[in-house]
Amino acid sequence: MAQLIKIQTEALEPWKEIITFQNNNFQGDTNFGATATFVGTMRDLNEGDEVLEMTLEHYPAMTEKQLQGIIDEANDKWPLLHILLMHRVGSIKPADPIVLVAVWSAHRAAAFDGCRFLMEALKHQAPFWKKENLLSGESRWVSENTPGTS
Amino acid sequence: MQAVKILYFASLRELLGVAEANLDVSSEMDAASVWKAVNPSVDLPEASLVAINQAYASLDAIVQPGDELAFFPPVTGG
Numbered sequence: 001m002a003q004l005i006k007i008q009t010e011a012l013e014p015w016k017e018i019i020t021f022q023n024n025n026f027q028g029d030t031n032f033g034a035t036a037t038f039v040g041t042m043r044d045l046n047e048g049d050e051v052l053e054m055t056l057e058h059y060p061a062m063t064e065k066q067l068q069g070i071i072d073e074a075n076d077k078w079p080l081l082h083i084l085l086m087h088r089v090g091s092i093k094p095a096d097p098i099v100l101v102a103v104w105s106a107h108r109a110a111a112f113d114g115c116r117f118l119m120e121a122l123k124h125q126a127p128f129w130k131k132e133n134l135l136s137g138e139s140r141w142v143s144e145n146t147p148g149t150s
Numbered sequence: 151m152q153a154v155k156i157l158y159f160a161s162l163r164e165l166l167g168v169a170e171a172n173l174d175v176s177s178e179m180d181a182a183s184v185w186k187a188v189n190p191s192v193d194l195p196e197a198s199l200v201a202i203n204q205a206y207a208s209l210d211a212i213v214q215p216g217d218e219l220a221f222f223p224p225v226t227g228g
Contacts, residue, residue: 040228056227057159057160058227059157059159059201059204059222061204061218062201062204062205062220065204065205066204087227098227098228099227119228122227122228123225123228124225125225126225126227126228127159127201127220127225127227128226128227128228129159129160129161129223129225129226129227130226130227131160141160141161141223141226142226143223143224143226144224144226145224145225145226145228
């Protein structure tokens with residue numbers, strides 16, 4: 001199975017990354033029947049304020065460890081074949097992709113559930129922080145995540 | 151004697167004006183005592199999180215010489 005964790009300051013192009021990951025890691029594979037993906041993108045509105053730009057900071061050594069731990073946990077829970085986890089840091093503009101979670105498995109249940117688990121665990125455990133620069137000129141740290149369930 | 155390396159992230163780094171500090175720990179100290187020793191005039195903001203050697207820990211976890219101790223606000227990635 002292939003796993004890739006990548007944190008980058010360069011622009012994230014999720015759909016290209018998925019194709020590259022597939023081409024690099026499972027050419028000829030015929031065992032996967034389901035691919036679930038989640039892409040998180042920066043919005044231009046948060047808590048009623050227009051956001052011009054965001055800076056994403058992280059704790060590099062801990063981020064790697066946490067994400068690997070989350071992947072290990074997902075692998076214990078579901079029969080996943082491949083996992084791709086990518087996250088932007090640095091300066092981000094509205095409509096820029098921030099995070100990509102992609103999961104491959106034989107059947108859809110593991111793919112859907114594993115993808116969701118990875119995304120929620122990343123949100124709650126991985127040490128990333130967002131600071132917003134608002135249209136008003138103010139800048140502020142985002143204090144908490146939005147709920148992951150509707 | 152090996153020091154404990156202390157890291158601050160995001161709003162805590164801005165609050166303190168520094169990204170890291172060092173403290174020589176001779177006696178047994180927990181994470182909360184290290185904060186107090188290094189930042190005697192600043193209370194650790196409520197809801198702050200603690201990590202020892204890049205793993206989440208509680209405020210009363212004992213810190214050993216050579217450890218990397220980090221303080222940071224709730225995480226907001228993704």
